Amino acid sequence: VDDRRIEIRNARLSDSGNYICVIENEAGEARKTYQLTVNGTYKNLLNSIEI
Numbered sequence: 001v002d003d004r005r006i007e008i009r010n011a012r013l014s015d016s017g018n019y020i021c022v023i024e025n026e027a028g029e030a031r032k033t034y035q036l037t038v039n040g041t042y043k044n045l046l047n048s049i050e051i
Contacts, residue, residue, distance in 0.1 A: 015038055016038045017035070018035050020032070020033050021033075021034060
């Protein structure tokens, strides 16, 4: 987590869906639902090179 950004590594198409972010402190709780859409797959080309 970096400020207001969340990094999701190695996301797959099957990870698409609704996620709930919950923030809680002494003052109470806040919830917000976000929809994540994964449009493709990641391929690490550096690990795929054959010499």
